[in-house]
Amino acid sequence: MRSSLSITLSVWRALLLREALTRITGGRVPWLWLLLEPVVHIAFLATIMTVIGHRVVGGINAVLWIVTGLLAFFFFRRTVYQGSSSVASNAALFAYRQVRPVDTVFVRVFLEGALMLLISIIVVAGLSILGVSVSPDDPILVILAIGGLWLLGLGIALIFSVSTELVPETNFVLTFIMMPLYIVSGIMVPIASIPMPYRGWLVMNPIAHGLEAARLGFSSYYHVVPEFDLAYLYVFALVAVFLGLALHQRFAQRLIAK
Numbered sequence: 001m002r003s004s005l006s007i008t009l010s011v012w013r014a015l016l017l018r019e020a021l022t023r024i025t026g027g028r029v030p031w032l033w034l035l036l037e038p039v040v041h042i043a044f045l046a047t048i049m050t051v052i053g054h055r056v057v058g059g060i061n062a063v064l065w066i067v068t069g070l071l072a073f074f075f076f077r078r079t080v081y082q083g084s085s086s087v088a089s090n091a092a093l094f095a096y097r098q099v100r101p102v103d104t105v106f107v108r109v110f111l112e113g114a115l116m117l118l119i120s121i122i123v124v125a126g127l128s129i130l131g132v133s134v135s136p137d138d139p140i141l142v143i144l145a146i147g148g149l150w151l152l153g154l155g156i157a158l159i160f161s162v163s164t165e166l167v168p169e170t171n172f173v174l175t176f177i178m179m180p181l182y183i184v185s186g187i188m189v190p191i192a193s194i195p196m197p198y199r200g201w202l203v204m205n206p207i208a209h210g211l212e213a214a215r216l217g218f219s220s221y222y223h224v225v226p227e228f229d230l231a232y233l234y235v236f237a238l239v240a241v242f243l244g245l246a247l248h249q250r251f252a253q254r255l256i257a258k
Helices: 004-025 032-052 062-085 092-093 101-129 139-166 170-184 198-202 207-217 230-257
Strands: none
Touching: 004 207, 032 062, 032 101, 062 101, 062 207, 062 230, 092 207, 101 139, 101 230, 139 170, 139 207, 198 207, 207 230
């Protein structure tokens, strides 16, 4: 008799291989778009900074500021988008009793994190070749920042993977809030430069703390926002994961039957 852990690991391994093949070979050079999306964003914002004459932002190189913020945000955004659609994309597999809806979310989120890590390494290596100093001063802080954003993305993905199946209209909510998050998380404008009380509202966003941590990890000279607290991000992330797991436990049978 196989143990439950052995069965779960076998399911995850099979799902991971299936997801990886789908992502890499599911269309015309889909792997190219995985890399081009962050690169296009970086090039666009870097051009804007060059045009307006900003070579230093928050005490660090403007390109480094843009790259670290964008890559950190993409860890969160891609995790949410891919994870939240995993249940609908793998509904046919629920005919096998070993496969649970939550398994598909975990596997797809893990794969997305691994892909974003690879893409980030390629982007950073490319900037290093172009002469931009991208060596992190505090690698542990960078890892904690990325880990926190990925964990928050997992929690949001767990929640919306259930809600979009039970109430399809909630998918529009997810799409609607993602663009404002892009703006208010400090990707285009340093939050530390925003006066109070508006800055106080912006730092209520846990993603902003993750971006600030990533930038501070790459450069100790970065003028981090005074309200910076990485623990705030992790509290939000753990609450979201707990709520998402509770929803999957409560509605597992409905997701399978649907």
